[in-house]
Amino acid sequence: MSLPGKKLSGAENKKRKIEEAAKFNPGLWPQNINQKQRDCLVVHGPRRPTPNYQFPVTDGRRFTEQHFKKKLANGEWMERRWLQYSEDLDAVFCVVCKLFDSSAKKISLKDGGCQDWKHISELHETSHHHRKSCLSWCDTKQNLKSAAGVDSQIQSQIHEETTRWREILRRIIEVVKFLASRNLAFQGSSEKLRTPGNGNFLGSLELVAKFDPVLQGHLDYAKQMSVILRYVSILRDETKICESFLGFLPVEDKTGLGLTEKIVLYLQDHSLKLEDVRGQSYDNGSNMKGKIQGVQRRILDKNQWRN
Incomplete structure (x- = not known):
């Protein structure tokens, strides 16, 4: 070709x-x-x-x-x-x-x-x-016709995503150029968005995002982890297996350690004892199911019960 x-x-x-x-x-x-x-x-x-x-x-x-x-x-x-x-x-x-x-x-x-x-x-x-x-x-x-149709849709989505990221990067570069041209410090005492003292760089991005939907959508996007509990309910003579969705947890640290700490703290805040856990279920991500550093391994190390 x-x-x-x-x-x-x-x-x-x-x-x-x-x-x-x-x-x-x-x-x-x-x-x-x-x-x-x-x-x-x-x-x-x-x-x-x-x-x-x-x-x-x-x-x-x-x-x-x-x-x-x-x-x-x-x-x-x-x-x-x-x-x-x-x-x-x-x-x-x-x-x-x-x-x-x-x-x-x-x-x-x-x-x-x-x-x-x-x-x-x-x-x-x-x-x-x-x-x-x-x-x-x-x-x-x-x-082949069906595959061509699916490929066309996938290519269209890839193109849209590529364009979006280029637009986001263009805005970030402009902020960097603006601060650098005036010898302004980038970092503050905080590295989190929408917190006091997070510096000129993050503060400038927040300001631009107020008037720009592309950057606003990027800053509003947050990684989340869902928490679901499966448990046995015994009421009088009726025994049921139940499943409850507890909510989404915002995630900043995506490592096995960071996710484990987030889960343990969430359980403690809701008076749920880790020692009562009898099983775990995660996706196939290495940070979740990893045998050494994954969330599953760390929870097992904290809990005497084994899967």
Whole structure:
């Protein structure tokens, strides 16, 4: 693949043309086609020769555009979309079988190409192998379309997120330049937003954010940790397993130690004893489930009960 603005050398340009031509010539396809190649060929689909192409004569016969169609019993004509003509080999191939039929059975339309114009096999297009290959072709094509739609949405989200972070960074850089040009100190006695004495840098960001929704959204964003308790409730003769959401905890220190201290302090503030805990459940983050420094390990060290 060439980059925009980059001029290809003669050899590279020739190689690229050969690769492009090979997409439409089944006779040049490799014997073992990988998934990436197969997907590419399905996306491009079979190609027809140019409208005025002169088909060569072989043994007194020649291929015609009429062979790309099949007459149905009711008199209607149906396109043989699976059929592709190779100009280099003067032969036709069943593209769907060449791509998706994994059987060992030798079929001219799949392997070396067919030149029997009189019998471009109607038996072939009604065979079990061909129909199965057609279904695989249709499924793959639909999946690729769906994936393209999902990829497009993901790319759009990535672009929006990239733009947002660039705008945030641009504002921060302007604040840095402003303070530096006036030899003003950045740091104060506090390193937290919206606290007295947090310095010129954080204070300037807070001021700009009052009039700028982009920076305001960035400063308002806070990391949170949810706290959920599962417990057994015994009331009279009724025993129930319950689950209660206690709330979100703001998180400044995301290390295993910082999160553990936050949880322990929260339990103490709500008169919940750590020694009553009989089990823990966390996500797969290393700071949560780490066997040495994770929250799970630290809670276990504080509690005599084990999971």
